[in-house]
Amino acid sequence: MAVNHVIKGLLALAVALSLTACKTEEPRKSPDTPREAAECVMESLKELDMDTLNACSDNFIRVHRNFFGLPVRREYRVFNELQQPGLFKTKACRWNQDFARKLVENLEWEILEVREEGNTAEIDLRISNLDMAEVMGNYMAALLEGMVESDGMGLGSLFREIRDLGYDKSSLLTIMDSPELPEFEAEVTVHVCQEDGWKLQLGEEFINAFMGNINAESCSEETRRRIEELERQYEEKVEAWAGNLEEKLTQ
Numbered sequence: 001m002a003v004n005h006v007i008k009g010l011l012a013l014a015v016a017l018s019l020t021a022c023k024t025e026e027p028r029k030s031p032d033t034p035r036e037a038a039e040c041v042m043e044s045l046k047e048l049d050m051d052t053l054n055a056c057s058d059n060f061i062r063v064h065r066n067f068f069g070l071p072v073r074r075e076y077r078v079f080n081e082l083q084q085p086g087l088f089k090t091k092a093c094r095w096n097q098d099f100a101r102k103l104v105e106n107l108e109w110e111i112l113e114v115r116e117e118g119n120t121a122e123i124d125l126r127i128s129n130l131d132m133a134e135v136m137g138n139y140m141a142a143l144l145e146g147m148v149e150s151d152g153m154g155l156g157s158l159f160r161e162i163r164d165l166g167y168d169k170s171s172l173l174t175i176m177d178s179p180e181l182p183e184f185e186a187e188v189t190v191h192v193c194q195e196d197g198w199k200l201q202l203g204e205e206f207i208n209a210f211m212g213n214i215n216a217e218s219c220s221e222e223t224r225r226r227i228e229e230l231e232r233q234y235e236e237k238v239e240a241w242a243g244n245l246e247e248k249l250t251q
Contacts, residue, residue, distance in 0.1 A: 030197025031056055034121035035114050037198035038190065042109045042125075045210055048100055050083055057200045077202045078211075102176050106130045107210060112187070119194040124187060125206075130176060131184040132212035137219025137227065138175050144230035148237060182220070184213040 031037035040056035043049075054060050054076070064073040076083055079100065112124040175181075186209040191201045208215045218224060 031199075032197070034116055034123055034192040034198050035111060037192050037200045038111055038114075038123050038125065041200045041202075042107075042210075046104050046107050048079075048097075048104065050079060053079070056198075057202050059202055078207055098173060102173055103132070103211065104129075106183070106212075109210075121192040121198070123190050123192060123200075125190060125209075126185065126187050127206075127209040128183055128185040129210060129212035131182045132214040133184070133216035134181055134219045134223060135172070135176055135212075136214070137223040138178075138181075139172055141223060141226050141230060142171065142175070144227060144234060148230060148233045184209075186213070 031040050037056055041053060044053040044056060059076050059078060061075040061077060063071045064075065066072045073084055081096070106129050108128045110126040112126055114124075115122045186205075188205050188209045190203065190206050192198050193201065204215075219227075
């Protein structure tokens with residue numbers, strides 16, 4: 001159903017804009033070995049220490065400048081939005097911080113093997129975290145339930161919830177606190193290069209792993225069936241609403 005794709009797109013946008021942290025600390029010294037670089041990146045992610053993460057990895061991409069050549073925005077691979085210039089910690093920033101903390105709360109890792117050759121190295125990591133694909137599936141189901149139970153077609157409820165997701169993630173955090181959610185685990189290989197110390201390259205597979213498979217296309221079979229049933233109920237509701245509207249217009 002089209003509404004499913006709309007919800008997925010809006011959720012992806014809202015979450016992408018919020019995967020960030022506001023506070024940074026003094027960066028540690030540059031790693032002396034590939035293993036130290038991997039530990040540095042994982043520990044800085046767990047602690048949401050953005051300065052250290054940026055120093056130990058290729059997280060920083062570029063500076064965007066205005067017409068006069070003045071820097072207006074910095075671009076990062078992960079935790080991007082709130083690493084931007086700003087004088088005040090806004091309400092959105094504080095909520096985003098809460099979400100980022102919750103995102104890495106269950107992050108665990110193990111270095112399986114380090115293969116070093118000259119100025120480069122490959123490292124095999126086992127990473128586990130909360131299954132964010134299942135979290136987002138449960139959240140989508142909650143959105144659909146609200147649309148089914150609300151008056152009219154429920155679109156107003158949907159867009160209010162998506163709007164609030166950018167500023168207040170309390171409902172999403174509640175789902176993330178559920179003890180019944182599964183764990184996601186993956187083994188990934190990362191590349192480390194030596195340039196002013198060893199730096200780990202943040203590839204898509206690694207990013208998806210430490211974020212709990214957040215880019216997955218689907219959730220568990222049980223949650224998927226729940227979503228499909230809610231979509232069916234919503235379709236019936238829209239058809240009934242349209243029928244009632246047509247009847248009123250023809251009276």
